[in-house]
Amino acid sequence: MRKILIANRGEIAVRIIRACRDLQIATVAVYSDCDRAARHVRMADEAVAIGGNPPSDSYLRIDRIVDAANATGAHGVHPGYGFLAENEEFAAACRDAGLTFIGPRPEAIALMGSKTAARAAAMAAGVDVVPGTETPLTADAGEDEIARIADRIGYPVMVKAVAGGGGKGMRVVGSRDELSGAVRAARSEAGAAFGDSAIYLERRLSRPRHIEVQVLADHHGTVLPFVERECSIQRRHQKVVEESPSAIVSVDLRTRLTAAAASVAASVGYTNAGTMEFLLDAAGRFYFLEMNTRLQVEHPVTEMVTGVDLVEWQIRIARGEPLTIDPAQSLTPRGHAIECRVYAEDPDSGFLPSPGRITDVRPPSGPGIRDDSGVEAGDEVPVYYDALISKLVAWGSSRQQAVSRMRRAVAEYDVRGIRTTVPFFRWLLDQPVFRDAAFDTEFLDTLLQQRRGKSFSEPESSLREVALIAAALHASRATASRPRGLAESAWTQQAKREILQ
């Protein structure tokens, strides 16, 4: 595999290009119209246009991407995450075209892509799932049948799309009289979003943690689980901060969690990288939730605490290499890592998207900091795609040091031209609940609700005073640049000194 096409854009395309560089593999980028000069295009060895701005006209076009791979003589295709990463037709189309798809077999994607089939697989492997329906409830299922199932599971109950993801087609139902309305709403949302209106029911656990286990599996029968990731810090079911290890997972629990993840993966003959998501209740019981059959956004926290390059191993597994990582390395975390997902969103406007041109960016650096960014100064954040611009990761020998370093990093991070979630992280990292790692999947939404839209960018009074001073000097300079400006001479003097230096 000497050339790989990356069927993605943004930071994950950059991340994959870097892994290819490390392996001395040539890279092909694909791009939509607005991404013509995007960073992944500039970095790749080759770049191929695949269509218009809507994903359906470019990054979701299986035909054009396979053609691009053939036209450039690429041997492998890495799907990244999102877009076609969990699309079994894409994986199959690559295979049919003689390309190595860097991910699981299409059959595994299809199997684990169905939430109910995945639950069945987990149960078959002896792993608990959140109590709920075991088969999809298609449009044929009657209201009475669904109500009986809900009664058996017990309220509050979750209504979820079988084909779901990202919180779509999901409803929390508190009592029986809300049920039929919620089912209708979930079906309609799921039908629109995934073309499949089948739903299933699940018990709603009380303020659980979201814990997940990364696995790698080669084509020689080896399945390797990794130390868990803590993903409970979510805003509206979207992860915003991830950590590894989890502050509350004991060595014993880790052993059981990772064994469960490995046995599910092994039982379905899974290959390449994947992640098992679990809910962990207050009593320390865990339940299989679903499997992601791809690389996760949060993979770097695992890399930082285990020293394993997951993207490099995805490629090595895809080209047939056996996994040679010592389980002691993958299961024993060294220190602690935290990732903040930096989005082009304005936290002070309810996290509205903030697309546009980044006029200047100063990424953080220094001890313990890794910035996996997809943009540089001058780059455009288009409105058409996910707003993630950078995965900012901090490592420390302890959770406390990792948090301290992340605080330092988000303080250094300065972006001009668009709004980002950096001010939100500055606030979040100082919250006692976060500091104490005393969170569950709902704590952040609760905390945000309590703020009632208060700005995250509240500077302390001395910074506000400095802003006033700077603004006045800025305005005086703007005035001074006109001939009649009184203050001109000092600015000119300054400029002269600069030149003389």
Added chain:
Amino acid sequence: MRKILIANRGEIAVRIIRACRDLQIATVAVYSDCDRAARHVRMADEAVAIGGNPPSDSYLRIDRIVDAANATGAHGVHPGYGFLAENEEFAAACRDAGLTFIGPRPEAIALMGSKTAARAAAMAAGVDVVPGTETPLTADAGEDEIARIADRIGYPVMVKAVAGGGGKGMRVVGSRDELSGAVRAARSEAGAAFGDSAIYLERRLSRPRHIEVQVLADHHGTVLPFVERECSIQRRHQKVVEESPSAIVSVDLRTRLTAAAASVAASVGYTNAGTMEFLLDAAGRFYFLEMNTRLQVEHPVTEMVTGVDLVEWQIRIARGEPLTIDPAQSLTPRGHAIECRVYAEDPDSGFLPSPGRITDVRPPSGPGIRDDSGVEAGDEVPVYYDALISKLVAWGSSRQQAVSRMRRAVAEYDVRGIRTTVPFFRWLLDQPVFRDAAFDTEFLDTLLQQRRGKSFSEPESSLREVALIAAALHASRATASRPRGLAESAWTQQAKREILQ
């Protein structure tokens, strides 16, 4: 210790400010005239002017730096490396002013600062030194006496300044008839550079490796050595690339080396961070060379493989905390780290300094990369100080992966406005001798001599062609921006599309 003054500039001042941030300690920068807007000044909470551009008028002015610490209410002073870092008078002046000097006691600096006293201390601690004179040969020592000593040591012999450092006052003598001339030259150089013309003689080992051991020692009697650093990659006695661990040091040798380093440190009651330098001969015998009583430029490679933040621990030791690091952590390297010292030097002009304004810089990032830089776009590299602009560090789970990642990082590193040693590293990392780690302290000078000044920036032919194309388009655009330009319309079209996006 809630406020620390950093008596330094450039990347090491930035590095120390970051460590202070992590510990929530306020920072005070000091600056000479040309450093008024330098990055360390912009990052620090406070900044104090300490004089003119020559170091003797600013960064070496003990009086002004102590005054600045007092004026700003700083509790501690971190000297960094270089400048006053190994000046016992500075350490004493801080102590006398009631400031905590973040480094060893003045007595330890004085003792280990004398090469002959340090050799004596090593021998007293049962550690071999390179065979040579045990007491300084002052100006009183007669030519005959020196010749007799040289005969006893055996030629080739090194003549070295007792107060020396950085290759100054050092001569290699091949035979007896060169001796008196070399002694005179070394004395005169040493007298001019250090105000002390005393010299000593040492056997010249045949193509040794330069291996060093970092130690931390607290004020409670604990001395902790760290896994060794490989520092053989030198250009004219200056380290340019450092690694940890050394590819040729076995676990057994590591145990003996680190025990030797710890016993020397313990025997002199050393405190804070220091480094023992050793020469390692082809037979695996090692000899104490000298001790550096300060933080080293290459400290990050140790941090990367042990997970210990050395600067943070310098501060914690200085404020009286006991060392609580597990020796298993400090002595068992995890993976491999490499550091490239990126200098503002033009490798294509014999590494002449290249001061000036950095008009643009794109630092590398991504998995395994740490860039400890002292500059950003727009910053000035003054002619008055050391030309180090960044310590670029790569970590990998193996030496090979660390090298691959470093290759990727130096390929990404792009600096405009000044020349840097980045092209040199691109070349060096591809040399078989480097790849095989088959080096000694002289291999690089030999390799460079063989190149006879050949350019390091020899682009492959496709890149040269692209440069021609780009240059022509650049020139056509310059022409097009004048009204009569024929090609104007396409550039204007491009600009319009940009705006519409």
Added chain:
Amino acid sequence: MTFEIEQDGTRRRVTVRQAGDAWVVEIDGREVEVSVVERAGRWSMLVGPVDGPAKAGQDNPDVVSGFSRTSSYEVAFEPGAGGELIVHVNGVAVPVTIDQPGLSKPWAKAARQRRGRGAGDGATGDAPRTIVAPMPGRIVKVLVKPDEVVAARQPLVVVEAMKMENELRAPRAGIVAEVRVAEGASVEANTVLVVLR
């Protein structure tokens, strides 16, 4: 030169005058001395009392008007979407609106307009009466009807953009005068979606 600068609803008079290499800036009668050097669009600013930034050797590390003798800041600027100037101080974005008699910089003009627009609203304050699409997107849901009474921060419209559904909320309490979009419609940035009265 004197400017009126608005920050978070408060207007303050800031006067700037040159003093040798540096500047003396007066805010509400308190003076500070400021040294500014630009580096690639960023300013290094040292702020201290008017007798000049500390030189080593001087004693008296007193603090004047909130600044030590030697406070160091990194400052950058960008224009805000609403015509204001966003000042980044040590990476923290602080929006301000500048006004100067006789000065008609774009931001000053826009700020005047914004203030003017809110002026007639009485108790409802400065918040605008129109809800516009902050970015191009697709209208997923319209949550209100004309004549409906809405509370401040009540969700009005859900717009999908950048893979996310985004609620646009009422900037103030009021009554829906008009709904100008339908569910499923694609809208450009700045399209008026809802008008309050």
Added chain:
Amino acid sequence: MTFEIEQDGTRRRVTVRQAGDAWVVEIDGREVEVSVVERAGRWSMLVGPVDGPAKAGQDNPDVVSGFSRTSSYEVAFEPGAGGELIVHVNGVAVPVTIDQPGLSKPWAKAARQRRGRGAGDGATGDAPRTIVAPMPGRIVKVLVKPDEVVAARQPLVVVEAMKMENELRAPRAGIVAEVRVAEGASVEANTVLVVLR
């Protein structure tokens, strides 16, 4: 538009013409099509054969004049100290000198001067006859005397700057005509130190 561009001693004719959104560039009779988009001073350049960069769905991944249909480069520019233009291609600095009839850009002028200066030197080539201080510094050693014969790359003067001692070497073989500095002297950048003949 046609330019003569010198690279490493070789002059080549490069012709540029517009073709829709893109450019057709001809070097030594071979044509390539080039698409350029600028982002904050850096160019994203795609280079391929003249029938346009590959669109997915087209077959024939042929390689024309050394470029695949889709080769991607990142390009940036800076002026060189000697009047040349330094083109950074994927981070690799490639110095070129551009000339165009009727075009008098500074680099072109400087390049002509440089070439002119070397022209009379015959066998000694283009290398200059003066050795200047590349940066401010202190003269640590003068290693040659007037009338001394020196070989190419022989060290002439040692200058201390940036904490390092730097050898300045002869750019070509010759005879020392003048030594204009003494040991211990401080010199500014571009001070002439030694003249060869």
